[in-house]
Every structure is written in structure tokens, then in C-alpha cells.
Amino acid sequence: MIIAVDGPAASGKGTLARRLAGHFGLAYLDTGRTYRGVAAAMLAAAADLEDAHAAVRAAHDLDFEGLGTLELGTQEIGEGASRLAVIPELRAVLVKRQRGFAEEALAAGSGAVLDGRDIGTVVCPDAAVKLFVTASAQERARRRALELYGEAEGPRYRDLVEALELRDRRDRERAASPLRPADDAHVLDTTHLSADEAFFAAVRLVDKALAA
Ligand SMILES: Nc1ncnc2c1ncn2[C@@H]1O[C@H](COP(=O)(O)OP(=O)(O)O)[C@@H](O)[C@H]1O
Ligand SMILES: Nc1ccn([C@@H]2O[C@H](COP(=O)(O)OP(=O)(O)O)[C@@H](O)[C@H]2O)c(=O)n1
Numbered sequence: 001m002i003i004a005v006d007g008p009a010a011s012g013k014g015t016l017a018r019r020l021a022g023h024f025g026l027a028y029l030d031t032g033r034t035y036r037g038v039a040a041a042m043l044a045a046a047a048d049l050e051d052a053h054a055a056v057r058a059a060h061d062l063d064f065e066g067l068g069t070l071e072l073g074t075q076e077i078g079e080g081a082s083r084l085a086v087i088p089e090l091r092a093v094l095v096k097r098q099r100g101f102a103e104e105a106l107a108a109g110s111g112a113v114l115d116g117r118d119i120g121t122v123v124c125p126d127a128a129v130k131l132f133v134t135a136s137a138q139e140r141a142r143r144r145a146l147e148l149y150g151e152a153e154g155p156r157y158r159d160l161v162e163a164l165e166l167r168d169r170r171d172r173e174r175a176a177s178p179l180r181p182a183d184d185a186h187v188l189d190t191t192h193l194s195a196d197e198a199f200f201a202a203v204r205l206v207d208k209a210l211a212a
Pocket of ligand 1 (some may be wrong): 012
């Protein structure tokens with residue numbers, strides 16, 4: 001079984017996807033980290049983020065297995081990833097590798113949960129269950145600020161709200177695989193849900209889809 005989890009920045013999709021993978025005994029891939037991994041490599045090499053050739057090369061070289069151990073959570077890398085994510089040639093390489101991960105997990109017998117922006121629409125359009133996790137921009141900025149700075153007020157928080165809204169806009173408006181719910185996705189608005197409540201709601205949706 002493949003479960004696709006998509007949604008905007010800091011909506012809680014990674015937290016949810018990781019927990020669903022544990023609950024259903026599935027492999028897990030955070031596809032955001034693949035874009036972040038390319039951004040980190042390009043930033044470290046002081047490469048131009050609009051250089052499609054360099055981005056494609058970095059995407060081919062990226063070690064998917066080692067992604068979990070890299071420090072990729074910074075604002076700079078998130079912003080770089082979102083700028084790189086508009087390059088169709090880069091997306092083509094990463095999507096192919098992400099599909100390969102899903103196919104290998106299926107071949108191994110279990111399946112996988114993948115989270116990102118285009119899993120239900122492009123990477124795994126035949127996923128058994130598609131969730132689109134969302135929350136208000138204010139709530140998402142609050143969550144990310146708590147995660148990054150341990151507080152959700154002050155100038156760093158206000159800058160973050162702006163940066164997040166800019167990234168959302170870029171992700172939603174880009175021509176190549178824009179962020180949007182697949183037609184058959186279940187939209188899960190977590191603005192007023194705790195991480196536990198979001199998880200229980202998602203398990204109910206998956207169980208219902210499996211029973212159908
Ligand atoms: N439903 C929720 N309520 C409150 N905080 C949450 C919820 N889901 C996730 N979080 C927290 O919000 C932050 C962002 O979550 P994360 O899963 O990394 O989001 P995403 O993968 O969408 O960027 C994390 O610190 C996480 O612990
Ligand atoms: N499947 C995906 C995953 C991420 N991305 C891009 O990569 C950036 C970083 O993704 P992320 O999921 O790590 O970001 P957060 O939601 O964790 O902040 C996003 O802003 C997108 O531009 C994408 O285009 N497609």
C-alpha cells in the first residue's frame with residue numbers, strides 16, 4: 001500500500017506521515033528532504049540556484065539513504081529548496097528516484113508513506129490513500145517558530161510568517177507540479193487538531209479506504 005501525504009510548509013505532514021508509516025508497518029520517505037538535500041549541496045558549493053544543470057547533477061548524486069543524518073532544517077535550506085523546486089528538469093530526476101523508492105517498498109511486500117507537495121498528483125497518482133494536510137498560515141508559522149526558535153513571538157517569528165507565506169505562494173503558483181490537493185485526496189485541516197488528533201483522524205481515513 002502507498003499512502004500519499006501532501007500539504008504546505010509546517011502543516012504537520014511529516015509528523016503525521018512518519019507516525020502512519022510506523023503504525024501500518026510501511027517504509028517512509030520525506031520527499032522535502034530530497035529537495036532540501038539538493039539545496040544544501042548547491043549552497044555548500046556556492047552554486048547558482050537557477051543553474052538547472054548543476055541542480056540535476058546534485059540530484060543524481062544525492063544519497064537518499066544518508067538524508068536522515070544531514071542537518072537540513074534551516075530556513076536558508078528550506079528557502080533554497082523552494083527556489084530550486086521550480087526547475088522541471090530537477091523535479092524529473094527527483095520524482096523518478098522517489099517513485100523508485102515507492103516501487104522498491106511495494107516489491108519488498110509492505111509499501112510506503114511518502115510526504116511532500118506532489119505525491120498524490122504526480123509521484124504516486126495511484127496511491128491507495130491520499131491525504132492533504134493543511135492548517136492556517138498563522139498556525140503553521142507558530143508551529144515552525146516553536147520548532148526553530150522555541151518561541152512564537154517577536155521579530156524572528158514575524159519574519160518567519162512572511163517567509164512561509166512567500167514559500168507557499170511559490171509552491172502553489174509554480175508551473176511545474178504546483179502544490180494542490182489531488183482530486184481524490186482527503187483534506188485534513190489540523191488548525192485546531194493536536195498531532196495526536198490529526199494522527200487518529202488519518203488512521204480512520206486510511207482504515208476506511210482499506211475497507212472499501
Ligand atoms: N497537529 C499539530 N499540532 C501542533 N503542532 C504540530 C502538529 N503537527 C505537527 N506539529 C509540530 O509542528 C512542527 C512542524 O511539523 P512537521 O511535521 O515538521 O511539518 P511539515 O512536515 O509539514 O513541514 C513540528 O514541530 C511538529 O512537532
Ligand atoms: N514533493 C515535494 C517536496 C518538497 N518540495 C519543495 O521543497 C521545499 C521544502 O520542502 P519541505 O517539505 O522540507 O518543507 P517543510 O514543509 O518541511 O517546510 C518546499 O517548499 C517545496 O518547494 C517540492 O516541491 N515537492
